[in-house]
Amino acid sequence: MKAALISSLLEQGCSPDFDEETNRKILVVNLFALVGIMLTSILGLRALLGQEYPLAGSLFIASIFFVLARQIQLVYNNTVGRLIAVNLLLGCLMGLMAYLVVSGGKNNTGPLWIYVVPPVAMFYAGVTRGLMTVGVFTLMISLLMFFPNDALLLTSYDQDFKIRLLLSFLTVTFLSAFYEYSRQKTFDTVQQLSEQFEQQALHDPLTRLPNRRGIQQQLTQELARLRRNGRPFSLILADIDHFKNINDNHGHSNGDEVLRRVSGIFQNRLRGLDMVARWGGEEFLIVAPETPESNAEALAEKIRTSLAETPIVLNGFPIKVTASFGVCEVSKDVELERALTLADKALYKSKQNGRNRVTCAAVTSE
Ligand SMILES: Nc1nc2c(ncn2[C@@H]2O[C@H](COP(=O)(O)OP(=O)(O)OP(=O)(O)O)[C@@H](O)[C@H]2O)c(=O)[nH]1
Secondary structure, three states, rough: OHHHHHHHOOOEEEOOOHHHHHHHHHHHHHHHHHHHHHHHHHHHHHHHHHOOHHHHHHHHHHHHHHHHHHHHHOOOOOOOHHHHHHHHHHHHHHHHHHHHHHHHOOOOHHHHHHHHHHHHHHHHHHHHHHHHHHHHHHHHHHHHHOOHHHHHOOOOOOOOHHHHHHHHHHHHHHHHHHHHHHHHHHHHHHHHHHHHHHHHHHHHOOOOOOOOHHHHHHHHHHHHHHHHHHHOOEEEEEOOOOOOHHHHHHHHHHHHHHHHHHHHHHHOOOOOOOOEEOOOEEEEEEEOOOHHHHHHHHHHHHHHHHEEEEEEEEEEEOOOOOEEEEEEOOOOOOOHHHHHHHHHHHHHHHHHHHOOEEEEEHHHOO
């Protein structure tokens, strides 16, 4: 129950529509703001009870800013809102730290909190801007601490303590920068690999065409378009004729070459919006958006002629490659699965009727 409440507080504002990195930043702003609110409230209350009114006041003000940053992120959950929230958190954090350095906080332990600044700045602002932010903060606290005669301090620190504080702070800064740099690099590599794997999973390595899974995206898009405007789209199934003979007579690698060339010819003959995929071994699926069956038949005929008229040269010898085609329209009356079955039947008819021809599903159902 408690865990569910905490996780819902932390995940407020996250959305499946945002990328992983954005959701992580929202979550960390929530986490940081909630921890900040709790810490500054508790410490503020203690300072109040100890009658340390300026310290209590500044802790409560910081607490209010933390609440404000979280609210801004929740209400304006867009890039600008998140940027304002992050800068408010960072500004408030650095302001509070500067105050703790100036006042000394409780028993001069205030400066010990400044180590929170580098990791937070690096995480939110990235390495370059994070280093710049921490650089400004370092200059500010150096000025406060080393100004002659402690004129800018409400307390005083030992000179050795100030130098060691600064050096250890710089060490933590560089470690945080290095950590953030490695994190970002790893994140980029993982992202790149995931895009690469996704690409590989959706494409056929031989022809580089989308595979069955890859064309699904286009089919889903076309179905959505059909639902919106009611205009049918068409499927053209193409199967190379006697491909087994090509493999047997010219070898498997030449067979592969034929598949590559055929896919090139198909692509060259298609219009901008049309898409071709490798549907199976020597079978291709062409999706023609907003195209009724009669127009798709003409398109298939154009592709068929083009393939039949383009000799494919293997080891210096031209060979004639043809394909058979089956065409079917997907409309409000014919669902996708049924259209695929009908296109397959039409293709079978083309094979039966002597190959190197186009058959429409409408004809086969007559
Ligand atoms: N080289 C090569 N051959 C493949 C590939 N995928 C499938 N094949 C071959 O394609 C051939 C298909 O043969 P069949 O199904 O008998 O069809 P076909 O010889 O084209 O005869 P019809 O379709 O009836 O004209 C088989 O020999 C498969 O081994 C591939 O990626 N590369």
